[in-house]
Structure formats: structure tokens, C-alpha cells
Amino acid sequence: ALTKLHQWLLAGLALLTAWLLMLSGAVAPANPGLVWRHAAAFLPVYCALALGLASLITVVYRVLTFVDCPQAHAELVKEIETAKADLAKRGFTFTAAS
Amino acid sequence: YNERDNLPLLVWMIDKYLGAANIQYEIVIVDDGSPDGTQEAAKQLAKIYSEDRIVLRPRPRKLGLGTAYLHGLKHAKGDHVILMDADLSHHPKFIPQMVAKMRSGSFDIVTGSRYEGEGCGVYGWDLRRKVISRGANFLAQLLLRPGVSDLTGSFRLYKREVLQRLVDSCTSKGYVFQMEMMVRARHLGYSIGEVPITFVDRMFYGDSKLGGSEIVQYLKGLLTLFATT
Numbered sequence: 001a002l003t004k005l006h007q008w009l010l011a012g013l014a015l016l017t018a019w020l021l022m023l024s025g026a027v028a029p030a031n032p033g034l035v036w037r038h039a040a041a042f043l044p045v046y047c048a049l050a051l052g053l054a055s056l057i058t059v060v061y062r063v064l065t066f067v068d069c070p071q072a073h074a075e076l077v078k079e080i081e082t083a084k085a086d087l088a089k090r091g092f093t094f095t096a097a098s
Numbered sequence: 099y100n101e102r103d104n105l106p107l108l109v110w111m112i113d114k115y116l117g118a119a120n121i122q123y124e125i126v127i128v129d130d131g132s133p134d135g136t137q138e139a140a141k142q143l144a145k146i147y148s149e150d151r152i153v154l155r156p157r158p159r160k161l162g163l164g165t166a167y168l169h170g171l172k173h174a175k176g177d178h179v180i181l182m183d184a185d186l187s188h189h190p191k192f193i194p195q196m197v198a199k200m201r202s203g204s205f206d207i208v209t210g211s212r213y214e215g216e217g218c219g220v221y222g223w224d225l226r227r228k229v230i231s232r233g234a235n236f237l238a239q240l241l242l243r244p245g246v247s248d249l250t251g252s253f254r255l256y257k258r259e260v261l262q263r264l265v266d267s268c269t270s271k272g273y274v275f276q277m278e279m280m281v282r283a284r285h286l287g288y289s290i291g292e293v294p295i296t297f298v299d300r301m302f303y304g305d306s307k308l309g310g311s312e313i314v315q316y317l318k319g320l321l322t323l324f325a326t327t
Binding site: 001003004005055058059062063066067068069070072073076079080083084086087090091092093094095 | 102103106107110111135139142143145146186189213218219220221222223225228229232233236240241242243285296298300323324325326327
């Protein structure tokens with residue numbers, strides 16, 4: 001099977017080919033105006049910017065919606081107390097610090 | 099390593115939740131020569147819970163996580179293995195859920211996910227930690243497309259022979275080791291299920307655990323996996 005790197009190189013090659021076709025005029029609308037020529041020339045840059053922006057928004061969104069679980073901590077603290085008492089009853093000796 | 103205080107609590111909780119779910123268990127404790135009396139605590143626990151259930155197999159000094167897994171596996175008698183942290187950040191109450199998930203979906207591996215699923219979450223992570231975690235995970239998802247939401251987590255249930263095969267073939271260290279296990283598992287065609295878990299970080303290591311060099315190591319490991327799998 002192809003490694004991820006190889007997959008990306010292949011995809012990159014395909015995109016590069018498509019872009020070169022656009023630049024050479026082989027793939028173009030009937031009347032390529034200035035806008036088209038500019039967009040075609042800078043397409044990789046725009047794509048990179050768009051991807052960068054999408055990635056940033058995704059990560060920011062995921063950080064903001066990261067689930068905090070304070071109740072899990074509270075429950076754990078209580079459970080630890082129960083555990084310590086029960087273990088002491090069964091003959092376990094803790095160190096002085098705990 | 100140095101879990102003298104947490105180990106008895108962990109064992110108590112494992113016994114409570116697995117006992118309630120009628121799951122037969124054995125706890126293999128791999129201690130790398132902790133100076134704080136961890137082994138002493140383990141021996142006391144073996145007396146309380148029976149030496150069949152608490153198996154202490156120490157090593158002379160810190161020898162790394164991967165070899166610790168191998169060492170523990172050598173002495174484990176069960177046909178399923180749970181790997182988890184000993185500092186109580188992984189709660190044993192999720193183990194019955196993992197077992198149920200493995201049975202219902204016939205999975206080879208069930209991994210806890212801190213990121214996805216009803217009931218997942220973390221406690222004790224500041225903004226910096228969250229940003230690094232999400233950023234690192236995003237990058238790993240983008241590059242490796244692993245099909246697992248929590249790649250760097252280390253709370254997992256494996257079928258014994260699956261774990262043996264994975265540990266034998268993985269070579270990275272630290273966070274990357276956990277990622278490599280999942281990536282290789284997918285490559286070998288194993289099925290992976292997920293169970294949402296809560297991760298309670300009581301240690302508050304803060305900056306020291308996720309400093310610049312850890313990040314560099316992570317990126318190097320990620321790129322290596324990207325180029326070789």
C-alpha cells in the first residue's frame with residue numbers, strides 16, 4: 001500500500017497538472033478575462049490560504065468546545081476518600097503524607 | 099513510576115468496578131524501581147486482594163514504556179489486556195464500558211476518547227494545553243487519517259494477541275508510540291472501537307510536560323509515521 005506521503009505526493013501531482021493545464025490555457029472559459037487569468041495564476045496561493053483559514057477555524061472551534069468535566073474531578077475526590085477509608089479498614093497502611 | 103499513593107486507590111477502584119460488572123481481572127504492576135515505596139504498596143495490596151489478582155513484576159530502573167508493556171504482557175495470563183495510566187487520570191469505571199463495546203462490536207481494540215462522544219472530557223487542562231492538544235490532533239488527523247478520534251490517548255483495551263503483535267512492531271517513544279499503535283493497528287486490518295472517557299489531570303504538570311522539546315519530538319514522530327505508513 002502507498003504510504004501517506006506517497007498519497008499526498010500523488011494528489012499534489014494531480015493538482016499541479018490541473019493547475020498547469022489552467023495556466024497554459026488548455027482548460028479555460030471561452031473568453032478568459034483578466035479576473036480568470038489572475039485567479040488561475042494565483043490559485044495555489046488562494047487554496048493554501050483557504051485551507052489555512054479552515055484549519056485555524058477548526059482548531060479554534062475545537063478548543064472552544066473542548067468539554068471540561070469538573071464533576072468527574074469532584075466525584076473522583078469523593079471516591080478517593082471512600083477508597084482510603086476502606087483500604088485502611090482492610091489493613092493497608094498509607095504513608096504519613098497521604 | 100512513583101505511584102505509591104495512587105496505586106492502592108487505583109486497585110481499589112478496579113476491584114470495585116470490575117467486581118460489580120463481574121469481570122475477572124488480574125493487575126500486572128510493572129514498577130521501574132520506584133524509590134517511593136510503590137513496590138511495598140503493591141505487596142500490601144497483593145495480601146489484601148490475593149496474589150492471584152495483584153501481580154508485581156518490577157524492573158531495576160526506568161526502562162521505557164514500550165518495554166514495560168512487553169514485560170507486563172509476558173506475565174499476564176488474561177486473553178484481553180487493558181493498558182492504562184496509574185495516576186488516576188484514567189478511571190476504571192470506563193473499563194466495563196470498553197468491555198461491553200468490544201463484545202457488541204467485535205472489535206480488536208477499544209480505545210478511550212477524550213475528544214468525542216457523549217460524556218467525554220478533560221479536567222485540569224489550561225488553554226495552552228487544550229490548544230496544543232487540539233492542534234497536534236488536527237495535524238495528526240490531517241496527515242494520517244487514522245479513523246480514531248483520540249490518537250495520543252493511552253487508555254485502551256486490546257485482545258491479547260493483537261497487543262502482542264502491535265508492541266512487537268512499534269518503535270517510537272512517548273506520545274508517538276500511542277499514535278503508532280493505532281496507525282499500525284489500522285494497517286494490519288484490526289477494527290477499533292471508541293468509548294468516550296473523562297481524563298482528570300490532577301498532576302497539573304503544566305508547561306513542563308508539554309514544552310518545546312516534547313513538541314519537536316512529536317512533530318518528528320508524526321512526520322516519520324507520515325512517511326513510513
